[in-house]
Amino acid sequence: MTLDAALPRWDRRERHRVRVSAAPEVVIDAAERLTWHEVPLFRAIMTAMPALGRRSLAPGGRVLDTFTDAGFAILHRDRGEILVGAIEGLSARRPMVTAAGRTVEEFRAFDRPGHIKIGMNFRCVDGELSTETRVQATSAPARRMFAVYWLAIRAGSGLIRHVWLRAIRRRAAATPPARRSAAG
Numbered sequence: 001m002t003l004d005a006a007l008p009r010w011d012r013r014e015r016h017r018v019r020v021s022a023a024p025e026v027v028i029d030a031a032e033r034l035t036w037h038e039v040p041l042f043r044a045i046m047t048a049m050p051a052l053g054r055r056s057l058a059p060g061g062r063v064l065d066t067f068t069d070a071g072f073a074i075l076h077r078d079r080g081e082i083l084v085g086a087i088e089g090l091s092a093r094r095p096m097v098t099a100a101g102r103t104v105e106e107f108r109a110f111d112r113p114g115h116i117k118i119g120m121n122f123r124c125v126d127g128e129l130s131t132e133t134r135v136q137a138t139s140a141p142a143r144r145m146f147a148v149y150w151l152a153i154r155a156g157s158g159l160i161r162h163v164w165l166r167a168i169r170r171r172a173a174a175t176p177p178a179r180r181s182a183a184g
Contacts, residue, residue, distance in 0.1 A: 002075070002076040002078075002081055002083045002104060002121065003081075003083055003119055003121045003123075003132055003134060005104050005105075005108065006075060006076075006083060006085060006104045006107050006108055006119045006134075007108065007117060007119040007134040007136050008108070009136060010134035010135060010136045011135055011136055011137050011143050011146065011147075012133075012134070012135040012146070012147075012150050013132065013133065013134050013135075014132065014133045014154070014157060014158065014161065015130060015131070015132040015133075016130065016131055016132075016158065016161040016162060016165055017128050017129065017130035017131075017165070018128070018129050018165045018166060018169050019127055019128060019129075019169075020124060020127055020128065020129045020168075020169050020172055020173075021127065021172075021173065022172040022173065022175060024079050024080035024124035024125065025079040025080070026172050026175050027122075027124040027129050027168065027169075027172045028077070028079065028080060028081065028082050028122060028124055029172075030168045030169075030171035030172040030175070031064065031082060031122040031129075031168045032062070032064055032082060033062060033171065034062065034063045034064070034164075034167055034168055034171055035059065035060055035061060035062055035063065036057045036058065036059050036060070036061050036062075036063060036066075037059035037060060038167045038170070038171060039063065039163055039164060039167045041159075041160075041163050042063070042160050042163045042164060042167075043057050043059070045156060045159075045160060046066070046160075063164070064082075064084070067084055067086075067120075068084065070086075071086050071088070071099070072084040072085060072086040072099065072118075072120075073085060073086070073099035073102065075099065075102065075103075075104050075107055075119075076104055080123060080124050080125055081121055081122065081123040081124070082121060082122050083104070083119060083120070083121040084119075084120050084121070085099045085102075085107050085117065085118060085119045085120070086099055086117075086118045087099050087107070087110055087115055087116070087117050087118075088115060088116050088118065089114055089115050090114055090115065090116060090141075090142050090145045090146065091114065107119070110138070111138050112138060113138050113139035113141075113142070114138065114139055114141065114142050115137070115138045115139075115142060116135055116136065116137050116138070116142055116146050117135070117136045117138070118133065118134075118135050119133070119134045119135075120132070120133040120134075122168070129165055129168060129169060129172075131161055131164065131165060133157075133161075135150070
């Protein structure tokens with residue numbers, strides 16, 4: 001599993017899963033193509049998030065694009081998994097460090113103090129779609145600062161993940177039957 005390679009150790013972790021009835025490549029494609037129109041509750045929550053500048057999220061915009069536009073990078077993609085990551089400073093003096101162009105190994109090795117590394121995946125194996133988020137702080141002060149934030153957002157984050165997974169499952173199920181069951 002690529003998330004294990006990117007963040008083998010973490011300070012915070014969240015994992016959710018749903019059953020799906022489509023080939024892994026169809027499910028991962030659905031995760032990449034999902035639009036804000038398909039997840040109105042998620043869209044409303046994210047529009048209010050200060051980290052995204054409280055910007056308007058176009059209904060036709062892709063959810064994953066919002067994350068990559070905000071500094072996340074696709075670190076890995078194959079037929080059954082997509083992994084995105086971000087490295088974020090926890091003060092104005094430590095802005096977002098782009099993960100774009102980094103390999104999974106470079107992402108894992110980043111250790112500049114005062115940052116957090118965030119890895120999030122969607123993985124489809126044996127009829128199960130899961131998403132897992134791992135966060136690792138690069139220093140004790142960063143770990144303490146993020147712990148407060150995590151406490152504030154954890155319940156809402158879990159709700160968002162459930163909404164997101166169900167919408168991906170719906171999109172994958174709406175794929176034409178010949179393609180939905182195709183083996184890669």
